[in-house]
Structures are given as C-alpha cells and as structure tokens.
Amino acid sequence: MGNGFTCMTKKESKDVGSRNKRLGRSQRKLVAEEDLHLQALSMALQQHQLSQRFEGSTSRRIGSTSSRRRNLSESFSANNKKVPEFVENIKTKKFVLIHGEGFGAWCWYKTVALLEEVGLLPVALDLAGSGIDLTDPNSVTTLADYSKPLIDYLENIPEDEKVVLVGHSIGGACISYALEHYSEKISKAVFLSATMVTDGQRPFDVFHELGSAERFIQESKFLIHGNGKEEPPTGFMFEKEMMKGLYFNQSPPKDVALAMVSMRPSPLGPIMEKLSLSPDKYGTGRRFYIQTLDDHALSPDVQEKLVRENPPEGVFKIKGSDHCPFFSKPQSLHKILVDIAQIS
Numbered sequence: 188m189g190n191g192f193t194c195m196t197k198k199e200s201k202d203v204g205s206r207n208k209r210l211g212r213s214q215r216k217l218v219a220e221e222d223l224h225l226q227a228l229s230m231a232l233q234q235h236q237l238s239q240r241f242e243g244s245t246s247r248r249i250g251s252t253s254s255r256r257r258n259l260s261e262s263f264s265a266n267n268k269k270v271p272e273f274v275e276n277i278k279t280k281k282f283v284l285i286h287g288e289g290f291g292a293w294c295w296y297k298t299v300a301l302l303e304e305v306g307l308l309p310v311a312l313d314l315a316g317s318g319i320d321l322t323d324p325n326s327v328t329t330l331a332d333y334s335k336p337l338i339d340y341l342e343n344i345p346e347d348e349k350v351v352l353v354g355h356s357i358g359g360a361c362i363s364y365a366l367e368h369y370s371e372k373i374s375k376a377v378f379l380s381a382t383m384v385t386d387g388q389r390p391f392d393v394f395h396e397l398g399s400a401e402r403f404i405q406e407s408k409f410l411i412h413g414n415g416k417e418e419p420p421t422g423f424m425f426e427k428e429m430m431k432g433l434y435f436n437q438s439p440p441k442d443v444a445l446a447m448v449s450m451r452p453s454p455l456g457p458i459m460e461k462l463s464l465s466p467d468k469y470g471t472g473r474r475f476y477i478q479t480l481d482d483h484a485l486s487p488d489v490q491e492k493l494v495r496e497n498p499p500e501g502v503f504k505i506k507g508s509d510h511c512p513f514f515s516k517p518q519s520l521h522k523i524l525v526d527i528a529q530i531s
Contacts, residue, residue: 274306277528279349279374284311285337287356287381288453289424291318294355294446297517298524305525312336314361316454325413325421327454330462334361341369349374351528354381356485356510357458360390366472367464376472377527379520380479380510383493386464390457393489411452424452433484437507438514446514474499475527477512477520484510501530 274280282302284295292311302309315335316324327333344350352373354362359381366376382390409429413421425433427447435443464470476499478490494502503523508516 271305273529277307278531279351279528280306280308281344281348281350282307282309282524282528283337283340283350283352284309285352285354285358285361286311286314286317287354287358288458289317289430289450290355290446291320291449291451293318293449294511295513298513298520301517301521302524307525307528310340312340314358317451318449323413324452324454325411328421328456330360330364330457330460333454333457334364337361337365338368341365341372344372348372351375351377351524353377353379353524355379355513356381357390357453359383360457360462363462363464363469366474367462367469370468370472373472375527375530376474377524378474378476378493378499379512380477380482380485380490380508382458382485383474383476383497383499384462384464385497386469387461389459389461391459393485393493410455420455422452422455424450434510435514436483437481437509437516438511442511442514446511475501475503477523478502478504479508479510479512480504480506481508482510501527503527 284292284298286292286294292313295309295311299309299311313320313336315333316322316327320336331338341350349372352362352365352375354360354377356379359378362373362376362378362381363384366373382393384390384393407423409423409425410420411422411424412418430446430450431443435446438446476490476494478487478494479485480487482490503526505512505516505519505523508519512520
C-alpha cells in the first residue's frame with residue numbers, strides 16, 4: 188500500500204508480454220524500413236554528387252557489381268543465412284530492371300535488395316536522360332536513343348548468358364524494342380503495369396486518360412519545349428500533385444518524397460514512335476504481364492485490354508497496388524518475380 192506499485196494477474200502479465208512482443212516486432216519492422224529508406228536516400232545523394240563531379244559518363248547501374256556481390260556473400264555468412272535451394276535450380280539468375288517515364292534506376296531499390304537477399308542478380312539501369320544519366324532528355328528523340336543504355340548492356344553480356352528483363356510503365360516499350368533486336372539475349376520479358384503494345388502501335392496510345400496524342404501535344408500544359416516555344420515539344424513532366432495522384436496513390440509517404448526529389452522530365456519522342464515488332468523476333472519472346480489493380484495511371488481495364496490484344500505466356504495480379512508496386516507492394520512484386528524466374 189502506498190508504495191506506487193500494483194500487482195498484475197497472470198493474464199494481465201501475459202497480455203502485457205504479448206503486447207510488448209508485438210510492439211517489438213513492429214518497431215523492428217519500422218527500423219528495417221528506416222534502414223532501407225536511409226540507404227536509398229544515401230544512394231540518391233551519392234549519385235547526385237557523382238553527376239555533379241563528372242562531366243563524362245557515370246555509372247548507370249544499381250546492384251550486382253562485383254563489390255555488391257562480395258558484400259552480399261559476406262552478409263549471408265555473417266547472418267548464417269544460406270541462399271535458398273530453389274535459386275540453384277533457376278537457370279537465369281540475372282534480372283535487368285527498366286524504369287518507366289520520369290523514373291530512374293533509384294526506384295528499384297527495394298526490389299534490388301529483395302532479389303539479392305535470395306541470391307538472384309538484379310541490375311537496375313538508367314535509360315537515356317533518366318536518373319543520373321547525363322544525356323539531355325530534350326535530345327532523346329527516338330526509342331533507340333532512349334533504350335541505348337539497355338541495348339549497350341545486352342550487347343556486352345557474354346554470348347552464353349541470358350537475362351530476365353523487367354520493364355515498368357513506358358519501360359515496356361523499351362523491353363519490346365529489346366525483344367525485337369536482341370531476343371537471343373532475353374530469357375523472359377516481364378511487363379510491369381507496362382505498355383505492352385502490338386506492331387505499329389505507339390506507347391502513348393495506351394494512356395487513354397491523356398486523350399489522343401495530337402490533342403495532348405496541342406493542349407497539354409505538361410509539355411516541355413527544349414528547343415524553344417516555336418519548335419515541337421521535346422518532353423513532358425506532370426506537376427507534383429498530379430504525379431502523386433497518378434502514380435503513388437498507395438505508396439508510402441517516404442517513397443513518394445524520394446520520388447518527388449528524383450523524378451526527371453521524360454523525352455516525348457520515344458513514346459510517340461510506332462513500334463515495329465515481327466512475329467519471328469518479338470513474337471517468339473516469352474512475355475509475362477503483372478497487373479496492378481489500384482492503378483490510376485494505367486487503369487486495370489486498360490491493362491486487361493493490353494493482355495487480351497497481345498496475349499503473354501502468363502498474367503499475374505497485385506491487389507491494392509498503385510502504378511508503382513516496387514514502392515506500394517514490394518513483397519508481392521518480389522514473390523511474383525521469383526515465381527516467374529522459376530518457370531521452366
């Protein structure tokens with residue numbers, strides 16, 4: 188009495204213990220998420236400093252350099268973790284991740300970390316004029332120009348190697364282009380809420396919400412005239428509030444904040460170009476589509492239409508994902524990518 192202490196029943200003690208455990212788990216989860224975000228922001232800062240320091244070409248890759256592989260193997264041994272056995276049976280372990288309009292290699296930071304954790308080899312590339320690539324976006328006028336970092340990468344992999352290509356949004360046009368020209372280097376192509384177009388179609392044509400290409404070019408306030416107002420537009424970039432509603436309606440605030448300081452204007456020419464896709468090249472590629480079911484940029488109906496008109500080998504769906512599942516549903520996206528890698 189009067190000593191400030193109260194006695195708890197066994198049940199109360201058990202409840203408190205359970206609550207503390209739950210709090211411990213949630214706190215650990217928050218700490219893990221904080222670590223990921225700090226790594227991403229640190230990476231973004233380092234890349235910004237690199238781009239300021241060098242006038243020449245800077246690295247366009249995130250993940251799977253020899254030092255990262257060495258660090259990965261060290262971390263596995265330090266934590267007494269082993270690469271899952273199923274990974275050993277996967278023939279193509281290298282994933283090449285291609286971002287969409289306005290994004291860069293930075294957007295894949297969660298996917299890179301998750302794929303590396305299970306022993307796969309992800310590489311995220313910056314397309315021309317994107318991320319920390321120093322190309323002026325206003326000078327990127329064709330899909331070949333835009334896809335050049337991907338094409339250079341495919342040209343330089345050993346002849347006996349293949350990769351799994353993953354393209355997000357407009358990046359789907361780039362992996363379609365790669366399938367047409369380098370099908371022998373590509374084991375599988377994964378279209379992630381992406382423009383999977385048919386022969387003779389423009390990537391822009393799938394974005395029905397933006398209206399016709401002609402009207403967009405005539406009326407859009409988002410266009411950039413890099414060569415002067417009297418010349419045709421060279422790029423586009425949505426206002427921040429519109430971007431948040433289009434791309435990030437389910438994404439964590441910290442990832443949205445990262446995107447807001449990292450997004451760059453997109454070149455217009457590549458998405459207005461009609462693709463030339465042949466049955467004997469593009470048509471022989473193994474294509475898979477991942478649909479995002481709470482997508483405000485490329486609606487589920489439009490994604491369903493793309494799949495119906497240009498049927499892939501397999502279709503996967505992520506519930507509750509906005510246009511950017513690498514932010515909003517990273518674990519679900521990771522599981523699907525690993526599942527696709529295991530399809531023989």
